Amino acid sequence: MPANSYQPRVFTLPAIPGISSKQIAEHLKLYEGYVKRTNALYEAFERLSGDPDPVVVQDLRRRLGFEFNGMRLHEFYFGDLEGGPQPLPEGWLKESLAREFGDTQGLRDALKVVVARGSGWAIANYDPLVHRIHLNWVDEHHIGQLATLPIIAAVDMWEHAYMVDYTPGEKMRYFDAYWAALNWETIARRAESWRKA
Ligand SMILES: [Fe+2]
Numbered sequence: 001m002p003a004n005s006y007q008p009r010v011f012t013l014p015a016i017p018g019i020s021s022k023q024i025a026e027h028l029k030l031y032e033g034y035v036k037r038t039n040a041l042y043e044a045f046e047r048l049s050g051d052p053d054p055v056v057v058q059d060l061r062r063r064l065g066f067e068f069n070g071m072r073l074h075e076f077y078f079g080d081l082e083g084g085p086q087p088l089p090e091g092w093l094k095e096s097l098a099r100e101f102g103d104t105q106g107l108r109d110a111l112k113v114v115v116a117r118g119s120g121w122a123i124a125n126y127d128p129l130v131h132r133i134h135l136n137w138v139d140e141h142h143i144g145q146l147a148t149l150p151i152i153a154a155v156d157m158w159e160h161a162y163m164v165d166y167t168p169g170e171k172m173r174y175f176d177a178y179w180a181a182l183n184w185e186t187i188a189r190r191a192e193s194w195r196k197a
Contacts, residue, residue: 001039002046006071008035011078018177023164030160031078034070034141041067065142073121073141076154081181088184093152093191100133108179110135115157115175122157125149126194150194153187155179 008031013024041064048057088094088104101107107124114135115122121138125146133152138144155178162174 002042005039005042006035008032009075009079011082013078013081014084014181016081016177016181018165018173019162019181020165023162026164027074027156027161028078031071031074034067034074037067038064038071065145066140069138069141069145073123073138073151073154074156076151077156080153080183080186081178083183083186085181086183086185089188091188091192092195093188096131096133096191104184107135111155111179112172112175115155116172119158120144122155124152124154126152126191128195128197150197152191152194153182 011028015021016024041060044060045057048060051057088097097104097107101110111122111124114137118137118139120140120143123136123138123145125134125136126132127134127146127149134146134149136144136146155175157171157175159168159171162171166174
């Protein structure tokens with residue numbers, strides 16, 4: 001495997017009230033599949049380079065956003081659960097959320113509207129150009145991403161994220177459980193790095 005291949009991250013996750021360890025284990029297997037498929041795509045690009053018929057490479061390149069984003073978004077998703085729930089510390093993110101949503105509860109209420117329907121990702125992005133936080137919906141992993149905008153946090157609302165524990169009609173209970181388990185220190189640190197970038 002080439003040196004620049006991706007390796008699945010190993011997450012140290014606490015017990016999460018409302019999301020079972022079986023659910024998390026199944027979800028992590030899916031995440032590792034995205035890492036594997038991303039590497040497999042690059043191996044295929046290498047293998048097919050110089051192929052006089054470009055159609056296969058063209059189609060595979062169109063697949064890259066799905067597999068790569070599937071990998072990277074899950075790394076935000078699981079990474080924000082490490083260390084257990086922690087409150088949002090003082091700092092730039094807290095001030096920005098206060099300005100735009102009142103507080104993290106205001107953000108949660110706004111997100112709940114976004115996640116109520118569909119299968120995909122609810123994503124908070126930061127636009128350094130105008131210092132605005134966007135709440136965005138991404139179908140699958142790649143359709144609807146905001147170009148160039150760094151991601152502050154990503155909530156997985158695919159059915160696979162909750163269907164070991166909940167029916168589709170109960171998915172807001174899953175959202176509440178994920179929200180309650182977030183480590184806001186991690187999220188604030190990431191947001192701060194985007195602001196300084
Ligand atoms: Fe997922």
